[in-house]
Amino acid sequence: MIKELKIPSKYFDVKKTLECGQVFRYKKTNENSYVVFSLDKKCELYQKDGYVTLKSEHIDYFSNYFDLKSDYEKITSELKRFCEIEEQIRFGEGIRILKQDFYEATISFIISANNNIKRIQSIIEKLCEQKGEKKDGYYAFPTAEKLQEFSIEELKSLGLGYRAEYIYQSCRDFVIVKDYISTLPTDSARVQLLKLKGVGPKVADCILLFGLGRFDSYPVDTWMLKAHKSEELNTPKKVSEYCLNRYGKYAGLVQQFVFYYQRENKLK
């Protein structure tokens, strides 16, 4: 049964939330409409006149996915004291950090490394079409078991390039450590994620933030480095550590505001 939820859009801007680079499985169906897929589930979103309508057969799942219980008005107001990111916060207001599936996020962000968003989306779509369960009008994300059926050559033929071997290995290793990692504090979880092939510092931070909801992580890619770069902050590691310390428990959200502002305005 399809259920419906109506949410004020001031702190849930659908376009920003989906197009800010944190998620790859969505489609724009109309000017104000999107479809979002997560694992084997889907939902529809429609934003108009100050409200978002969320429709799905799995309304509880997507209510959690969009983190609707978190108070972004309160969080945003607390962040206002950092005046150096005032512009970024205003520009990105309405972005929510998605609570994506841990496994799907891990695979997706391994694919994302040194890649562009269009290609990332198309590769993930091919994975779904070839090994995902057929649903009504779409394909599910392949289960870990199904993903393991791909040979390295088959993965390469999807356009994965040198990442094919990372996916091949990590979709095997991940299932073993998944439950263990998810219970660990962020720092320890990060150490474990870094052991996976194709997972470096930046990808690990994306997995922690978008796949485990850990706001105490601060992914730094080429855009983020440009945004923060200075005499002292001249490496991703230094930027990340500085911002984690400064923005504390909401660092991950700050990171998304900064990233969105930087990329949307193409600030080189």
Added chain:
DNA sequence: AGCCAGGCCCATT
């Protein structure tokens, strides 16, 4: 056409 993309692996120091 050539640079770049939500970087990582691996050897070397």
Added chain:
DNA sequence: AATGGGCATGGC
């Protein structure tokens, strides 16, 4: 711990 070369593919 830190640095640097090499790297598949395709979007723009």
